[in-house]
Amino acid sequence: xxECKYPEEDVFEVAYNASRTYQxxxxxxxxxxxADAIQALQSLHEPMPRDATDEVTxxxxxxxxxxxxxxxxxxxxxxxxxxxxxxxxxxxSSWLASAWDQNAGSxxxxxxxxxxxxVAGKWLLELLDLPRDAAFGFVTGATMATFSSIAAARSSLLxxxxxxxxxxxxxxxxxxxxxxxxxxxxxxxxxxxxxxIGLDQIEKCPVDDQGRIRSDKMPDLDANTLVILQAGNINxxxxxxxxxxxxxxxxxxxxVHVDGAFGLWARVGHNRSNLVDGIELANSWSVDGHKWLxxxxxxxxxxxxxxxxxxxxxxxxxxxxxxxxxxxPNHFTPELSRRARGVEFWAALKTLGQTGVEHIIERxxxxxxxxxxxxxxxxxxxxxxxxxxxxxxxxxxxxxxIAALKHIQETGRVWLGPTTWKGQHAMRxxxxxxxxxxxxxxxxxxxxxxxxxxxx
Numbered sequence: 001x002x003e004c005k006y007p008e009e010d011v012f013e014v015a016y017n018a019s020r021t022y023q024x025x026x027x028x029x030x031x032x033x034x035a036d037a038i039q040a041l042q043s044l045h046e047p048m049p050r051d052a053t054d055e056v057t058x059x060x061x062x063x064x065x066x067x068x069x070x071x072x073x074x075x076x077x078x079x080x081x082x083x084x085x086x087x088x089x090x091x092x093s094s095w096l097a098s099a100w101d102q103n104a105g106s107x108x109x110x111x112x113x114x115x116x117x118x119v120a121g122k123w124l125l126e127l128l129d130l131p132r133d134a135a136f137g138f139v140t141g142a143t144m145a146t147f148s149s150i151a152a153a154r155s156s157l158l159x160x161x162x163x164x165x166x167x168x169x170x171x172x173x174x175x176x177x178x179x180x181x182x183x184x185x186x187x188x189x190x191x192x193x194x195x196x197i198g199l200d201q202i203e204k205c206p207v208d209d210q211g212r213i214r215s216d217k218m219p220d221l222d223a224n225t226l227v228i229l230q231a232g233n234i235n236x237x238x239x240x241x242x243x244x245x246x247x248x249x250x251x252x253x254x255x256v257h258v259d260g261a262f263g264l265w266a267r268v269g270h271n272r273s274n275l276v277d278g279i280e281l282a283n284s285w286s287v288d289g290h291k292w293l294x295x296x297x298x299x300x301x302x303x304x305x306x307x308x309x310x311x312x313x314x315x316x317x318x319x320x321x322x323x324x325x326x327x328x329p330n331h332f333t334p335e336l337s338r339r340a341r342g343v344e345f346w347a348a349l350k351t352l353g354q355t356g357v358e359h360i361i362e363r364x365x366x367x368x369x370x371x372x373x374x375x376x377x378x379x380x381x382x383x384x385x386x387x388x389x390x391x392x393x394x395x396x397x398x399x400x401x402i403a404a405l406k407h408i409q410e411t412g413r414v415w416l417g418p419t420t421w422k423g424q425h426a427m428r429x430x431x432x433x434x435x436x437x438x439x440x441x442x443x444x445x446x447x448x449x450x451x452x453x454x455x456x
Contacts, residue, residue, distance in 0.1 A: 011055045018063035019091070026075035026435070030412030037068035076433060076440035080417040082262045082389070084294040085433035093347035094296045097340045104340040107326035117342030118327050123349050124301060127357065128267045128287070130280055135307040137314070137332035138300070138341040142261035145286030145302035147191040148314070148334060152284060153226050153255040154195055156309040160223060160253070166312055170196045178202045179221065180228040181213035181240070188228050188259055209422070210238040210385055215245050223253035231279060232263020235421050235428060237390030239263060243278025256282040262432060265292040266388060269358040275387060292361060294434040295344045364389045364431040367441050371429050378449035383421050391429040395452060398425045403455035414444040
């Protein structure tokens, strides 16, 4: 990596130039850190300093050691997870938000943070075409967004039965049922546990060959039931049948939550409207900003129809919090004190506009389609219908698949990871970084084609 040149010994200038140096090196460097970079991390394990260290020296050390030891997930050739890559405006607005150092819990503590959340939340409801009066909260990631939705669902479902969970707790509460697919993302199960819902309460349903829940195989629903659906299977990228399931749930009085960590963004535009048909009929939704919107990490949002249930779960009352007519962010999230996550959402949405967000989605999906076509031409077998940004593929045998993946990763130029799909050891490509170009796809396909031949 090129050594950073510092025009002034000012800590902010040093950090800015180090950041630019890092960003400019992403396309040239290997995806994974080198063995030397990993070894250099040991120098950080020193006794707690007794005396102060100059702040410029600290940031220089952080750049020298840290920038070498990152995984280049924000570059154009990382396809191992759906993590996205931070847009320049997201990084820049995050810097400014950090300089403001606002506690976004209450309007009084940060009028700008609270108002940006209000605006960004309304923009997101419009962009995703969800109920405009839905409550929303800005949280760390899809896991906490799902937890927030489940907590609201728990409160609402029990309240309908005359049980006040906030007053009485879960001990002695009427039992709730949870219905989900057998290929649900594991973070949903974790979120259920955070909400005090146990594994024995979960009823898993079979799925079809693309990982979509079989609505015809679902158990009868009732007013004690929470249904969790997926917008974007983590392997195939497939979508559940929202309209059919939501219609059944509404008749039964059940609650439907949609885990849309990355797939909910397919709601933007009309090219994939068939995939998300009926999704607006659900009761709550969760989506990451640090995936397909390409914000910095620790950026997600959930939406919920039942504002009363949200306030019941998250409303915090104390004299010193000084209620007023403004929207109080702490009434919508698990945290009272937190960073101003709405700043980056607002900045990205303002910069991109609806057409810009749609372009990111469409470009990523086009790259996935090109990957599938190129991989088939190279000899690989594609295992899923490529309807979004996910491609699952294998070689001639399990041994060939494992060897080819190892060969691809060892080049350092492109990175993707393993998965298991329908009992097969496979490889998975996830295209979600706005930095990925057609040239990145072409270079990656060439490496993958060489791996297919070299490891047969």
